[in-house]
Amino acid sequence: MNAPARPRPKTVITAHANADFDALAAMIAASRLYPDAVLIFPGSQEKNLRNFYIQSTTYLFNFKSFKDIDPVDVELLVIVDTRQKSRVTHVQPLLDKPGIRIHVYDHHPDTEEDVHAEHSLVKDWGSTTTIIIHELMARGLEPSVEEATVLGLGIFEDTGSFTFNSTTPEDFSAAAWLRQHGMDLGVISDLLARDMSSEQIRILSELIDSAKTHDFHGIEVTIAEVSTEEFISDFAYLVHKFIDMENVRVMFALGRMADRIHIVARSRASDVNVGFICSFFGGGGHGYAASATVKDKTLSQVRDELLALLYSHINPQITAASLMSKPPKVIESNRSMADAAELMTRFGLKAVAVVAPNSMRCVGLLEHRTADKAVAHGLSRVPLAEYMLADYLSLPPEATLHQVMEIVIGKRQRFLPVVEAEQVVGIITRTDLVNLLVEESARIPETLLPDPKRDRNIRPVMRTRLPGSILALLEQAGMLAKELGYKIYAVGGFVRDILLARPNLDIDLVVEGDGIRFAHQLAKARQGRVKEHQKFKTAVVVFPDGQRIDVATARLEYYEYPTALPTVELSSIKMDLYRRDFTVNALALNLSPGHFGQLMDFFGAQRDIKERTIRVLHSLSFVEDPTRILRAVRFEQRFNFRIDGQTLRLIKNAVQLNLFAKLSGSRLAHELQLILNEENVLDCLNRLQELKLLAAIHPQLNLDADRLRVLMELRKVHDWYTLLYLEPAANTWHLYMLGLTMGTERDELEHICRRLRFTDRELREFLTLRDQLGEALSKLMNWHEAQSNMSDIYFTLDPLPVEGVLFLMARSRREVMRKNISQYLTRLRSQELLIDGSDLKELGLQSGPDFARILRKVRAAAIDSPPATREKQLELARKLLATLRQHPEDAAPRRGRKSGRH
Numbered sequence: 001m002n003a004p005a006r007p008r009p010k011t012v013i014t015a016h017a018n019a020d021f022d023a024l025a026a027m028i029a030a031s032r033l034y035p036d037a038v039l040i041f042p043g044s045q046e047k048n049l050r051n052f053y054i055q056s057t058t059y060l061f062n063f064k065s066f067k068d069i070d071p072v073d074v075e076l077l078v079i080v081d082t083r084q085k086s087r088v089t090h091v092q093p094l095l096d097k098p099g100i101r102i103h104v105y106d107h108h109p110d111t112e113e114d115v116h117a118e119h120s121l122v123k124d125w126g127s128t129t130t131i132i133i134h135e136l137m138a139r140g141l142e143p144s145v146e147e148a149t150v151l152g153l154g155i156f157e158d159t160g161s162f163t164f165n166s167t168t169p170e171d172f173s174a175a176a177w178l179r180q181h182g183m184d185l186g187v188i189s190d191l192l193a194r195d196m197s198s199e200q201i202r203i204l205s206e207l208i209d210s211a212k213t214h215d216f217h218g219i220e221v222t223i224a225e226v227s228t229e230e231f232i233s234d235f236a237y238l239v240h241k242f243i244d245m246e247n248v249r250v251m252f253a254l255g256r257m258a259d260r261i262h263i264v265a266r267s268r269a270s271d272v273n274v275g276f277i278c279s280f281f282g283g284g285g286h287g288y289a290a291s292a293t294v295k296d297k298t299l300s301q302v303r304d305e306l307l308a309l310l311y312s313h314i315n316p317q318i319t320a321a322s323l324m325s326k327p328p329k330v331i332e333s334n335r336s337m338a339d340a341a342e343l344m345t346r347f348g349l350k351a352v353a354v355v356a357p358n359s360m361r362c363v364g365l366l367e368h369r370t371a372d373k374a375v376a377h378g379l380s381r382v383p384l385a386e387y388m389l390a391d392y393l394s395l396p397p398e399a400t401l402h403q404v405m406e407i408v409i410g411k412r413q414r415f416l417p418v419v420e421a422e423q424v425v426g427i428i429t430r431t432d433l434v435n436l437l438v439e440e441s442a443r444i445p446e447t448l449l450p451d452p453k454r455d456r457n458i459r460p461v462m463r464t465r466l467p468g469s470i471l472a473l474l475e476q477a478g479m480l481a482k483e484l485g486y487k488i489y490a491v492g493g494f495v496r497d498i499l500l501a502r503p504n505l506d507i508d509l510v511v512e513g514d515g516i517r518f519a520h521q522l523a524k525a526r527q528g529r530v531k532e533h534q535k536f537k538t539a540v541v542v543f544p545d546g547q548r549i550d551v552a553t554a555r556l557e558y559y560e561y562p563t564a565l566p567t568v569e570l571s572s573i574k575m576d577l578y579r580r581d582f583t584v585n586a587l588a589l590n591l592s593p594g595h596f597g598q599l600m601d602f603f604g605a606q607r608d609i610k611e612r613t614i615r616v617l618h619s620l621s622f623v624e625d626p627t628r629i630l631r632a633v634r635f636e637q638r639f640n641f642r643i644d645g646q647t648l649r650l651i652k653n654a655v656q657l658n659l660f661a662k663l664s665g666s667r668l669a670h671e672l673q674l675i676l677n678e679e680n681v682l683d684c685l686n687r688l689q690e691l692k693l694l695a696a697i698h699p700q701l702n703l704d705a706d707r708l709r710v711l712m713e714l715r716k717v718h719d720w721y722t723l724l725y726l727e728p729a730a731n732t733w734h735l736y737m738l739g740l741t742m743g744t745e746r747d748e749l750e751h752i753c754r755r756l757r758f759t760d761r762e763l764r765e766f767l768t769l770r771d772q773l774g775e776a777l778s779k780l781m782n783w784h785e786a787q788s789n790m791s792d793i794y795f796t797l798d799p800l801p802v803e804g805v806l807f808l809m810a811r812s813r814r815e816v817m818r819k820n821i822s823q824y825l826t827r828l829r830s831q832e833l834l835i836d837g838s839d840l841k842e843l844g845l846q847s848g849p850d851f852a853r854i855l856r857k858v859r860a861a862a863i864d865s866p867p868a869t870r871e872k873q874l875e876l877a878r879k880l881l882a883t884l885r886q887h888p889e890d891a892a893p894r895r896g897r898k899s900g901r902h
Contacts, residue, residue, distance in 0.1 A: 008073040011037035014091050016082035018291075019043065020236075021191075022127045025154025026080035026105060028061055029132035032141050034078055039063045042090050066090055076101045081128040083114040084284055105132055108286050109275060126164065126171040129154035133174040145182035152183040156192060158289070160240070165268055166288045203228070204238050207253060208246070214307070216314040219271055222248045223306065225299060227256040236291070239264045250274070254302055261294040261302045277309050312402040320404055321397035323436060324418045324426030330355045333363055337387065338380035341371035351415040353424050354388045362417045362424040364388035370619045377623055386653045387619040391646045394419040397426070401436075408433050412604065458498065458589070459597030465498055470505060473526075473547075477509060478591035480521050486513030489573055489588040489600065496584050499609055500639065508550045510576055510588065515539060515553035522551070552576075574602050581628045582635065583608045583615045612641040619646075622654040626663055629654060629693060630671040637683040651691055660696040665757035668697055672756070676736040682715055685740075698752050700744050711739040713810035721806060724826065728802055734766065735803045738773070739810070746770070769804055776800060776808060780817055791860035793820045794828050833859055834870035835877060843874075843881055854880045 011034050015023035019042050027039050041063050077094045083104050085095060094100055095115065103119040107128045123131050129151050136143070143151060155175050159167040162175075175183070203226055211224040224242065232238070232255055239253045243266055250272045255262040263281060265274035267288045275285040281302070283292020294302055330353045331340050344352055345368070354364040366388045374380070374387055393407045394417040407413050408430050418426040462471060474490060481488035489510045497504035511518045516532045519539035523530045532539040537553040554576040577586040577600070588600035599606075608615050614636050616622065622629055629651050636643050643651070654660075660668065675684045685703060688694045694701040703711070714735060721730060741749050749770060753763045779796045797805050802825075809821040835858065837851055845851065858876055862868040 008070045009036065009038040010073055011076040011078065012040055012069070012074050012091065012094065013037045013078040013080065014040040014088060015042055015080050016084070016087035017042045017090060019081075021157040022129055022154040023081040025151045026128040026132055028147060029129055029136065029143075029151050029154075030078055030080050030105060031061065032136055032143070032147075033132065033139075034076075037062070037076075037078065038069055040066050040069070040091060042088070071097065074100070076103065078103045078105075079115065079117075080105045080132070082106060082108060082284075083117070083120075083122070084111055085113050085115055086282075087284065088115075107131060108284065111279070111284065123170075124166075124168075126162075126167045127155045127158035129158070130168075130171045130174040133177065134170060137174075137177055143178065143181050145184065148178040148181040148183040149187050152178045152185075153188050153191060156188050161192065164288055165270070166286065200234065200238060203232060203235075204241055207238065207242050211242075211246070214310070216310055219250065219269060219314050221250040221252065221272065221310055221314075222246070223252045223254065223303065225254045225256075225303070227299060229258055231257045232262075235262055236264050239266060252277075252306060254299060254306075256299045259295070261297060261299060263292040263294065263302070263306075265290045265292075272310075272314060277306070277313060280305075280309055309402075312400070312405060318401040318436070319397065320395045320399040320416075320418045320428060321426070323401075323404060323432055324397070324428045325432065326426040328353055328417070328424055328427045330360065330362075330424060331366070331384065332357045333385040333388070334383055336381050337371050337374040337384050340366055340384045341368070341375050344368040344371060350429070353415075353417050353427060354384060355424060360423040360425075362394060362419055364390045365392050365415050365417070367415075367619075373618075373620050374623070377620065379623065382657075387650075389619070389646060390649060391644070392417070394424075395428075396420055404428060404433060456599055457597045458599050462498060462589075462597055465501055467505075470507070473549075474507075474591050475596060476525065477522060477549075478593055478596055480525060481511060481513070481518060481591070482593055484513060484518060484521065486511050486518060487573070488512070488518070488591045490591060491573075491577065491588045492580065492585050495587040495589045495599070496605070496609065498589075499587075499606070505547070508552070509591075510552050510554050510573060512554045512573055515551045519551040522549070573600065577602060578617060580617065581621065581625075581631055583617060584613075584635070584641075586617060612639070613644050614641050614647060615644045616647045616650060619650060622650050623657075623659065626654050626659040627667050627671045629691075630668075630675060630688075633684055633687045633691070633693070634671075634675050634678055637680040637687060638678060648691075651693075655692055655696050658696070660693075665755050669756040669758075672697070673733045677732050681736065682712060685711060694740075698755050700748050700752055701740055704743075707739060707742050710742055710807075710810050711736065714739045714807065717806050717809045720822075721802075721825065726825065730802050730806055734769075734801075735806060737766070738770075738803065738807045742811075769801065772800055773804055773807060776804070777811065780808065780812065783817070783820075789860065789864040790820065790823070790828070791863040793824055794859070794863055795856070797821065797824050798829070828863060831862070833862065833873065834868070835873045839874060840877060840881070843878060845881055850881075850884055854884075 013027050013030050013034060015027050024041070027041070031037055031039055039062055071093050074094055074097070077091065077100055079088055079102065082088065083106050088095070102115055102117040104115065104117045104122070105128055106120075106122045107125050107130075108122075110122075121131060121135070125131055133151060133155075152175060155171055155178075156162075158164075159171050162171065179185075206226045207224040210226065211222050213220050213222045226232070235253070235255050235257075239251060242248065242253070243251050248266075249268045251264075251266045252274070253264045255264070263278060263283065265278055265285070267274045270287075273287040275287050275290040278285055278290035278292040281292035281294050283290060285291055297305075329343070329347055329349060331343055333354050334357050340352060344350070349368060351365055351367045353362050354366055355361055356363050364385065366384055370387055371384070374382065379387075393411060393413055395403055395407065397418055397420055399418075404416065407416055408428065414430040416428040417424045418428060462474075466474075477488055489512075490507060491510045492508045494504055494507050509515075515537055516530075516534070516539045519530050519532065519541050522528070523541045523543075526541075526543050528541050528543040530539050530541055539551045541549045541551060543549075554573050573588050577588055580586040583603045583605045585605075586601075586603045587605045590596065590598040590600060603617055614632050616628070616632075632643055632647065632651065635641065675681065675688070678684050685694070686708075689703040694703065718730060718732065718735060741752055744752065746767065750763065750767060753766055758766065776796050779792070783792060783796075797808070800808075805821060805825060809818055809825075812818050812821070833855065835855075837855070840851055840854060841847075845854070854877055857880055858873050861876055862873065
């Protein structure tokens with residue numbers, strides 16, 4: 001028997017997860033506005049609502065489960081009583097559907113994650129049901145008695161039977177209209193006024209016993225707690241009972257139920273927006289009623305964070321204006337780095353606000369240490385606008401304490417301009433904020449702490465993403481370090497790729513101690529060998545299975561001048577990480593016993609990984625080492641991240657300063673080789689072109705249309721060749737260099753190669769290859785299928801290395817030629833002659849150039865007229881030898897003609 005076909009509605013109506021009566025009623029009311037719609041009920045935690053829904057609503061209205069419909073034909077999604085994407089995940093396939101139209105009806109405040117809707121009806125009324133009822137009234141759509149009762153239930157619940165301060169005249173008029181159409185108050189009274197079970201009485205008693213009232217600047221807030229291993233289905237109802245019994249104005253009830261903390265909040269005070277508070281716990285609601293569910297925290301942690309949030313939220317007298325220092329010290333953006341360093345030294349400032357010339361309009365921030373480093377690098381006269389932080393946050397004077405903490409603590413911006421009418425009127429520093437919090441004995445909300453998971457342990461993640469042998473190696477390294485009295489960490493890309501779930505066994509270890517001594521101990525324990533570099537206090541340990549590990553002593557690098565190699569000083573792990581190129585690489589993984597797997601994240605790497613951002617650690621990073629720019633592009637394209645705005649501006653500044661010209665060619669070539677070996681090599685090259693970095697390396701390196709076409713084809717033919725597992729492997733570096741330098745004159749090509757520090761041998765071979773390619777290309781262009789033989793292709797391509805052959809394949813626009821070249825690579829190149837020189841000697845041929853002539857003709861015949869047996873090849877050799885004996889003058893090389901391979 002065939003299963004019934006799923007409904008294929010064009011319109012679907014739904015509400016938020018854990019629906020209440022207002023959500024249910026609003027859906028039913030909306031079904032009158034959209035009569036052909038299917039209603040998708042999202043589920044509810046309220047036991048009473050579930051019972052009512054199951055017993056009555058299913059039979060009266062067109063409710064379905066999402067799995068019961070076919071979303072293919074849905075064109076319109078109607079969402080009621082919410083706009084937040086996170087609260088309607090049960091219809092996620094519809095939210096993700098291209099071209100889906102969305103209508104929303106809601107009475108909650110705006111949030112950052114609100115869906116984009118073509119029609120939005122949002123009013124600050126007591127219930128969403130009220131909003132839709134007024135639409136029904138305007139259109140003359142009258143409800144049935146059953147509908148009027150359900151709709152009335154939604155209004156009564158969300159207005160607290162018209163006792164909440166959020167109740168509006170519109171709620172009363174909607175209820176009056178429903179009463180006119182038969183709304184049954186007895187049914188509503190029975191549903192809302194329930195007898196309590198003994199278990200509910202016990203939980204309510206526990207809430208009353210635990211309740212504590214806190215005074216926040218004259219506003220009393222009650223916090224009550226309950227703990228149970230079972231889910232409390234009517235927790236919100238019990239909170240309402242508590243409020244009615246104790247006459248509480250602001251209430252936060254915390255219920256630990258198994259492994260989660262449920263928060264129910266109610267407020268009758270206009271100064272306390274419980275929806276705002278609950279949003280920090282991942283919940284939502286409005287100013288007078290809200291809720292949230294918290295995972296992975298204890299009851300005491302949630303309570304402490306709630307107290308901190310309440311303190312910062314209920315503090316109207318502490319504003320940015322009361323915190324700031326004024327008048328602010330500023331410097332104009334056209335002044336030099338030396339001027340900025342001198343100003344900050346004179347006044348003892350750690351940072352200064354940068355303003356536009358002849359104004360107080362803030363355009364950036366500059367830290368003292370950045371100015372000092374710029375001066376040390378000989379950039380004293382550079383305008384400070386080049387290295388100021390242009391991507392910063394500011395606040396108006398009336399901003400709240402919580403907003404200040406969000407930026408200074410949450411966003412880690414140590415220096416906060418206070419701006420009024422686009423003019424900077426004051427400055428708040430991190431020291432200012434810390435002093436206030438100490439004086440007030442205030443808590444900082446945990447949600448604002450930068451990188452709350454900075455020190456999280458990822459050992460379980462390591463177990464799933466690393467081979468057992470590597471995990472055992474890291475554990476052994478940790479134990480050896482402990483025996484030596486050292487601390488040891490895995491750092492950099494290896495740690496980054498564990499978090500990204502990307503394979504990477506290129507392990508870098510940093511030792512707080514003597515790195516070289518540790519390397520020798522590790523090598524001894526695992527029968528390896530050590531290559532040490534005393535100058536840099538680093539070593540490489542090579543194990544019998546070929547695994548290599550780089551070991552470094554924790555160090556702080558500084559650069560004596562731009563583009564110089566680093567000078568090394570001993571330092572701590574934090575300072576060692578600070579020398580890294582980007583935040584995503586500034587991660588350390590503690591390997592010490594007792595702390596194995598503890599992640600050290602001082603600079604927001606996890607945040608940037610989550611936000612898929614490449615960000616430098618400080619403004620002079622590219623000045624110190626411009627090759628980091630090429631790495632930024634490489635990482636951006638490899639991980640599908642984006643270079644952040646400030647980092648992008650610093651890249652453009654480095655190009656303008658022509659810093660690449662001061663770099664050694666070998667360092668440039670190394671980074672360029674790494675890029676050309678990337679999987680997304682074309683995306684990398686296009687990005688380099690966009691940022692004018694190819695021209696910065698050398699003016700002749702430019703992606704015109706012809707080069708771009710050939711590079712795209714090179715990628716295809718290289719992938720094709722690689723998948724065939726043919727030998728020898730292609731040298732990717734030379735292959736793409738042929739594409740990048742295509743069309744350059746010979747002397748220009750030589751200049752590019754010398755800039756990239758090709759050795760004399762590499763230069764000679766590359767220039768010879770270019771000359772050979774020119775000759776080969778000329779021959780291939782004159783090849784015609786009707787007049788030429790495949791052996792001509794063979795003898796044209798055979799003198800070339802595989803990179804040259806692949807280049808010609810990509811260069812050719814003729815499909816027949818590309819097929820012929822592929823035939824050469826896959827078949828002809830490996831096809832061996834069945835005779836050799838010894839056979840010719842047996843035929844009586846003396847050593848000399850005739851050997852090569854005869855073998856060449858035998859090979860040509862084998863290629864052009866297959867199949868050929870050894871006997872046929874010997875027979876042809878005899879005929880050719882006889883001809884030579886009859887006409888010996890044909891054996892002598894002709895004047896002006898080259899002999900041998902071309």
